[in-house]
Amino acid sequence: MTTQTPTEHARTSAVSRTVPLRGGLLGAVGRRRLVVLAGRSLIFLGVLGGWQIASATDDSVRLALSDPQSVAGWIVSWLRGDEPSGIGALGHTLWAALVGGLLGVAAGIVLAVVITPLDKIRGLFTPLVTVLNAVPKIALAPLFVFLFGLGLTASVYYIAAAVVFIEYFGVSAGIRSVNPLLTQHVRLLGGGRWALAREVYLPTIVSWLFAGLRLCVTWAITSAVVIEYLGSTSGLGYVIASAQQISDVAAVIGGLIVVSAVAVVIDQVVVAVDRRALSWRDA
Amino acid sequence: MTRAARRVVALGVPLIPIVGLLALWQWASSTGRIDSLMFSRPTDIWREVLDMEEAGELWPNLRSTVQLLLVGWVLATVIGISLGVLIGRSRLAGEIISPFLTFLNAAPRLLLLPLLLIILGFGPAPKIVLVVSVVVVVVIFNVAAGTREIPEAVVNHARLLGARRRHLFLLVYLPAIALWIGSTARVTVGYAFNGIVAAELIGANSGLGFLLTQGQATFRADTIFASLFIMAVLAVALDQTLAQLERRATRWMPRPA
Numbered sequence: 001m002t003t004q005t006p007t008e009h010a011r012t013s014a015v016s017r018t019v020p021l022r023g024g025l026l027g028a029v030g031r032r033r034l035v036v037l038a039g040r041s042l043i044f045l046g047v048l049g050g051w052q053i054a055s056a057t058d059d060s061v062r063l064a065l066s067d068p069q070s071v072a073g074w075i076v077s078w079l080r081g082d083e084p085s086g087i088g089a090l091g092h093t094l095w096a097a098l099v100g101g102l103l104g105v106a107a108g109i110v111l112a113v114v115i116t117p118l119d120k121i122r123g124l125f126t127p128l129v130t131v132l133n134a135v136p137k138i139a140l141a142p143l144f145v146f147l148f149g150l151g152l153t154a155s156v157y158y159i160a161a162a163v164v165f166i167e168y169f170g171v172s173a174g175i176r177s178v179n180p181l182l183t184q185h186v187r188l189l190g191g192g193r194w195a196l197a198r199e200v201y202l203p204t205i206v207s208w209l210f211a212g213l214r215l216c217v218t219w220a221i222t223s224a225v226v227i228e229y230l231g232s233t234s235g236l237g238y239v240i241a242s243a244q245q246i247s248d249v250a251a252v253i254g255g256l257i258v259v260s261a262v263a264v265v266i267d268q269v270v271v272a273v274d275r276r277a278l279s280w281r282d283a
Numbered sequence: 284m285t286r287a288a289r290r291v292v293a294l295g296v297p298l299i300p301i302v303g304l305l306a307l308w309q310w311a312s313s314t315g316r317i318d319s320l321m322f323s324r325p326t327d328i329w330r331e332v333l334d335m336e337e338a339g340e341l342w343p344n345l346r347s348t349v350q351l352l353l354v355g356w357v358l359a360t361v362i363g364i365s366l367g368v369l370i371g372r373s374r375l376a377g378e379i380i381s382p383f384l385t386f387l388n389a390a391p392r393l394l395l396l397p398l399l400l401i402i403l404g405f406g407p408a409p410k411i412v413l414v415v416s417v418v419v420v421v422v423i424f425n426v427a428a429g430t431r432e433i434p435e436a437v438v439n440h441a442r443l444l445g446a447r448r449r450h451l452f453l454l455v456y457l458p459a460i461a462l463w464i465g466s467t468a469r470v471t472v473g474y475a476f477n478g479i480v481a482a483e484l485i486g487a488n489s490g491l492g493f494l495l496t497q498g499q500a501t502f503r504a505d506t507i508f509a510s511l512f513i514m515a516v517l518a519v520a521l522d523q524t525l526a527q528l529e530r531r532a533t534r535w536m537p538r539p540a
Contacts, residue, residue, distance in 0.1 A: 039379035064402045128300045134518035135511055136477045142499040143507055147321055222391035229394060244397045252397055260390030267389045
């Protein structure tokens with residue numbers, strides 16, 4: 001408090017003077033936060049309430065969308081492990097996403113490191129990569145099920161194929177973004193090929209790698225669930241598919257909510273890790 | 284080298300990896316190094332494409348896919364612009380809506396299809412809604428970013444000159460947003476393509492995705508690869524058209540070095 005500058009002092013005293021006058025316990029910031037919270041709750045409750053009322057008054061809505069209690073009931077019983085494919089299904093999906101994602105990222109890095117220098121020769125590989133990347137990834141799912149059968153192998157390869165180009169383009173752009181002045185400088189200081197790779201290229205690639213990671217994680221989880229839905233006998237996608245087959249709408253919606261919630265949590269974790277890992281860059 | 288020769292080299296050299304890969308595929312499949320029943324081979328796939336054309340399967344399905352893709356994309360863009368401007372201009376609205384958008388963005392929306400099929404029945408409606416759901420979140424984020432980047436001075440200046448809300452939208456926001464929509468169109472159309480194919484894979488009786496599932500159901504690798512080939516051609520064609528349009532539309536802008 002003793003080191004407070006005059007302006008800071010003026011600000012704090014101004015706040016302490018205005019707060020009791022205008023808003024009681026809440027300052028302007030607090031009030032704003034309250035409005036935001038109220039708005040969010042209003043939307044959330046509005047959707048939930050609308051769903052509840054519609055399903056209670058109209059049978060066709062209840063058949064198509066179930067109702068909030070049944071869905072909540074399904075999620076609770078799934079969390080308890082009462083459903084035939086319980087928590088283990090989630091583990092299966094995440095394991096496939098992890099292995100497939102890592103495989104895809106590794107393949108993307110290797111491809112970028114090998115192809116990017118070659119691509120400097122008149123864009124040698126640009127058309128091939130463009131064509132391969134242009135195929136909608138979702139369309140590869142039936143192909144991989146056809147080639148590798150129902151099971152983890154097809155999932156892992158499919159997920160890898162879905163994320164490989166994200167990191168390929170990221171790392172490739174990273175390699176091309178390296179400032180030639182920097183490489184010349186390292187050479188001038190007597191650095192060889194190895195020093196160049198370790199001191200210049202590796203740090204650049206790592207930061208570009210992180211930039212693509214968030215997209216990779218989202219795509220890996222989505223792809224895992226999609227291929228499980230289309231052709232598999234385990235995992236959350238299979239839970240949703242089999243619930244749909246017996247017209248258990250509560251389980252379909254419950255499964256979708258669980259998948260989305262898991263994806264959001266993992267996405268937020270990646271964002272937090274990202275911020276930590278790259279905090280040195282902007283500083 | 285003469286000019287013509289240089290052009291031939293510039294166009295021809297990048298084809299080497301593609302032709303090489305196809306030749307390798309053909310050779311490995313014909314000599315039994317890979318199972319031709321599973322992996323087919325380029326000549327058989329091309330013959331299958333011609334067969335599809337002859338059987339009248341190619342063009343109607345292609346048209347169906349392109350139509351639904353474009354309708355969905357346009358709808359998503361219109362909805363995305365209205366919500367995006369709202370979020371971009373009002374920080375309060377942005378703060379209120381953002382957690383819902385984050386949730387929607389992370390949720391695997393491709394899986395909404397079973398639900399949409401139950402609600403909307405078969406036909407084009409669930410497919411279009413799926414495409415919209417896949418694309419709209421990205422458009423909202425882009426438009427919000429585009430709106431936020433408009434300098435306050437420009438807005439104030441327009442106001443000072445007597446612009447009303449309507450003028451502001453038409454003369455200030457819309458051009459800025461159009462730029463963002465255009466520059467992200469290649470990505471969003473790619474998303475839309477994924478959405479429409481997903482819809483056709485799961486519950487449809489037309490479209491390129493439907494051709495693909497037919498190949499899978501009858502265990503015909505030719506049909507699967509031929510459908511994928513047609514999709515790749517369509518995707519590249521769409522992408523190149525958009526790139527060309529973007530180059531045209533932004534010709535007046537100063538190029539970044």
